[in-house]
Amino acid sequence: MSLNILAVDDSRTMRDMIRLALQPAGFTVHTADDGLHGIDVLDGIEPDAIITDINMPRMDGFGFIDAVRGQEQHRATPILVLTTEAAPELKARAREAGATGWIVKPFDPAKLVKALQMVAG
Amino acid sequence: MSTENDPMAEIRASFFIECEELLEALQDSLQIMDDGAEDGETINVVFRAVHSIKGGAGAFGLDALVRFAHRYETVMDEVRTGRMEADVAALKVFFQCADHLSDLVRHSRDGGADPAEQSAALLTRLDALLGEEGGSAEPEPEPEIEFQPTGLTLDLAALDDAPMGDLSDLPDLPPLDRLPDLPALSGVKTYTLHFAPEPELFETGNEPFMLLRALQELGTAHVTCDTSRLPAQKDLIPEQPYLSWTIELETEAEESEILSVFEFVEGLCSLKLTGAGEDAGSSELPDLSPEILPAASPTPEPLKQAEPEPVSPAPPPAPTTPAIAPKAPPAKAAAANTPAAVKSVVRVDLDRIERLVNLVGELVINQAMLSQSLEDANLPPHGDAISGLEEFQRLTRDIQDSVMMIRAQPVKSLFQRMSRIIREASAAVDKDVRLHTEGEATEVDKTVIERLADPLTHMIRNAVDHGLETPADRIAAGKPSEGQVKLTAAHRSGRVIIEVSDDGAGINRPRVLQIAIDKGLIPADSQLSDSEIDNLLFLPGFSTASTVSDLSGRGVGMDVVRTAIQALGGRIAITSTPGKGTIFSISLPLTLAVLDGMVIDTAGETLVVPLNLVVETLTFCAEDVSMIRPGQHVVRVRGAFVPVVDLGAELGYRPPLSNFEGAVALLIAHENGSRAALLIDNILDQRQVVIKGLDDGFFRAPGIAAATILGDGQIALILDPSDIINNAAQPPQERLVGASA
Missing domain, CATH: 3.30.565.10 (Histidine kinase-like ATPase, C-terminal domain)
Known part of the structure; x- marks a missing residue:
């Protein structure tokens, strides 16, 4: 099933890796460099799921999720958070902000694909 | 490039380039902190730089880099959250860590001497900082435990083996009468799950249907939907969870695997897992008029049904700042720190640019030759050929400037x-x-x-x-x-x-x-x-x-x-x-490849003087020149006296001139502002010349910078007038020393 994904991460390496992991699975990947950019990009696409980093300049992941959830049509769009820490408080905070789930970096491409399919079909 | 066909190698290469940028940002921000000019964002930039390097390094299994970056990041997080103060001593350690981080990056990229020993020393100092502050003084256990780098393998074929790897081929959920013959399967257990979502489950964008489908992937699920709490339609609030499900799951999967399906919704639903135990296959299907999955979720999409109602089809409120607007520049460093992210950049192999530069060099020579042959042909000065050539010269110059700009770097x-x-x-x-x-x-x-x-x-x-x-x-x-x-x-x-x-x-x-x-x-x-x-x-x-x-x-x-x-x-x-x-x-x-030169003649030798040093050209009158001591003359140029350097004599081409009447000279400006008149015989031309370096095999003659090939194929030396003038200014015994330098 081809999913339309928006990946927001300030690290070019990470964006490249997400793309490399998802494109072979037939996903369409849009990318943005930070939260504000992500909202900008979101305006033109209808993603089936969103992946976002937490630590980003200008607008961090929490702010981004908050802003996305604030948009009527994205209240239920699945959002996965990329985090290097598996710390429970980070998960709790991500969830509080409205994240659907999380992926611990460095991620395994298969797991990322699986998680996306899990939340977005 | 050899990396072209290996996406992973390419990402790795680009990771190292990104690291350089991050390290640069790290240095900048530490410097801003050191200057006491930081604002709230500065420490975040520091933290993010270290964090991003760690993140990327983890993906490539660069353990040493990850370990060091992790501890560094931990300390920076302490500073970021205000639990630790970045005083002068701490900043010193941070700088050293930044330096070391860049060593580790280079080591990871290029190999070479392993800087691991220094890691230990710096980690100790970082820990000492943590200890002093007492904030989170408890020494971290081995950091690997918390952050396990796993080499990333992009074996995407493995996806097929993953339990729910490819859902695109997911068959429609099997009807109940096609249940596999359970007793035939060994190790199949039956679990009973009771799953009731809480409202928050929907708020985080989770979806019961997906979860049930994931369960289905694990084995055979008999799903019963409990609709008893469903109110009458008029009372129905679409975002309230009214449904709950009981799932009889026959699977070989372990309990943990089943629970992992619910990882994201843990705490957002009530979930009871009971059962396990070898199933002999004797279990009767429950009497509860089981419904298969798709039917079970008529309402689990409450949010989506709710959406059309709000009368705001208008796009969401645009972010107040356009995304491309550069962030508020951090304090003083702003001028130097133009955000690079906005520019679109192409990476080009340096070899290709070198090639272009060389070709442009050849083009300049070629154009000079063409110009020479047109001159030899005695064409009318305003004819098409000549004006065409002038246009050609302009273009050549533009091309050359543009090529040079490619290689220019701050x-x-x-x-x-x-x-x-x-x-x-x-x-x-x-x-x-x-x-x-x-x-x-x-x-x-x-x-x-x-x-x-x-x-x-x-x-x-x-x-x-x-x-x-x-x-x-x-x-x-x-x-x-x-x-x-x-x-x-x-x-x-x-x-x-x-x-x-x-x-x-x-x-x-x-x-x-x-x-x-x-x-x-x-x-x-x-x-x-x-x-x-x-x-x-x-x-x-x-x-x-x-x-x-x-x-x-x-x-x-x-x-x-x-x-x-x-x-x-x-x-x-x-x-x-x-x-x-x-x-x-x-x-x-500015460049090592081409220069604007004045082609001159001295004692029958054709030489080139870099044009940017020539302030003006002079023709002497005998009465303007005075001797200040034997062999040393000055010339009056607009009221000021300027030393005269006789080029032909300095280079040993001929004895010094004695009669200066009508002699031609170039007024040369030094970087320090002083000037000198370089006496020559004749000015021949003014043109771009391609610099051809004189190999080490040649004796480095003072005053000679390089050589070039002129339009007629003749080789001419490019002078370094400042050197010549400095030499001339030295007393003779000094010159010997200078020449051997």
Whole structure:
């Protein structure tokens, strides 16, 4: 099933890796460099799921999720958070902000694909 | 490039490029903090830089890098959250860690000496910082436990093996009558799950249907939907969970695997898992008129049904700041820190650019030849051919400028390396030194930047080691104990001027003179001007430190620096004021490939003078020239006297002129503002010439910078007029020394 994904991460390496992991699975990947950019990009696409980093300049992941959830049509769009820490408080905070789930970096491409399919079909 | 076909190698390469950028941002921000000019964002930039390097490194299994970055990040997080204060001592450690981080990155990329030993030392210092602050003093266990780097394998074929790898081929959920023959399967267990979502489950974008489907992937699920709580339609609030499900799951999967399906919704639903136990297959299907999955979720999409209702089809409120707007620049560093993210950038192999540069060089020669043959053909001066050629020349020049711009790079990266040198050098000799930089955005040819690193390193070390006094001496001299070293870059009249200055004691001229005499570099009775004494520093084998220190006394003197600068077509000059400090000024051509030259004739030799040094051309009248001592003349140029240097005589082509009437001269400007008249025979042309370096195999003749090929195929030497004039200004016995330099 081809999913339309928006990946927001300030690290070019990470964006490249997400793309490399998802494109072979037939996903369409849009990318943005930070939260504000992500909202900008979101305006033109209808993603089936969103992946976002937490630590980003200008607008961090929490702010981004908050802003996305604030948009009527994205209240239920699945959002996965990329985090290097598996710390429970980070998960709790991500969830509080409205994240659907999380992926611990460095991620395994298969797991990322699986998680996306899990939340977005 | 060999990496073209391997996406992983390409990402790895781009990761290292990103690391360089992050390290640069890290350095910048630490510097801003060190200058006390940080705002709230600065520490975040530091944190993110380390964090991103760690994240990428983890993906490539660079364990040593991950381990170090992790601990560094932990400490920066303490600072970021205000639990630790970044005082001077802490910043010192942060700088060292940044340096070490960049060593680790380079080691990961290029191999070579393993800097692991230093890691341990720095980690200890980081831990000490944590300990002092007491904030999160408990020593972290092995950091690997918390952050396990796993090498990333992109074996996407493995997806097929994953339990729910490819859902695109997911068959419609099997009807109940197609249940597999359970007893035939060994290890199949039956679990009973009760799953009831809470409202928050929907708010986080989770979806019961997906979860149930994932369960279905694990084995065979009999799903019963409990609709008893469903209100009448008029009372139905779409976002309230009314449904719950009971799932009989027959699977080989372990309990943990089943629970992992619900990882994201843990705490957002009530979930009961019971059962397990070998199932003999005797279990009857429950009597509960089971519904299969799709039917079970008529309402689990409450949010989606709710959406059309709000009368706001309008796009969401646009973010108040457009995304491309650069972030509020952090304090002072703003000028130098133009955000690079906005620019779109293409990475090109340097070899390809070199090739282009060479081709443009050939084009310039070719155009010169064409112009020569048109001249030989005696065409009318305003004919089509001539004006066409002029247009051709303009285009060639534009192409050349554009190509040069591709190779141009801001000197910032070079300056950043120097700030590290300062830190290391000042630590080694126990002096407090602050580096100021100016003009970091000045662009210089990349190859020049690379070849400047060594000489500049040496000069910086010299400034710290010899230039600056010890803290005690400084205080005694009424100066602040912290020494200042300034590194500046600027474009000036078609050249790049790079200056290294210190506010130290200045050159101790009597001592320099004495050393030069003691070492037999100059005759004992030499009478030298201040600037001549300063220039003794450039003589080979000159070292002023009475005890060879660890820093600059490595047998490498300023003569090596000068040779390196000259090899770049540049010059180096010293200005020193006792008690105030010393300035080393390097002047470099913008490019190493092509220059605008004036083609001249002297004693039948065709020579080229770099045009940017020629202020004007003069024709002498005999009465304007006066002799100030035998063999030395000055000429009056608009009321000022300028020394005359007879080029033909200086180069040994002919004896000095005695009659100056009608002689032609070029007024040459020095970087330091002084001028001299270079006497020549004739001006032939003014054109671009391609610089062809003279190999090391040639003796480096003073005054000769390089050679070129003219339009008629003739080879002409390119002069370094400043060198010639300086030589001419020296008394004859000095010249010998100068020539052997």
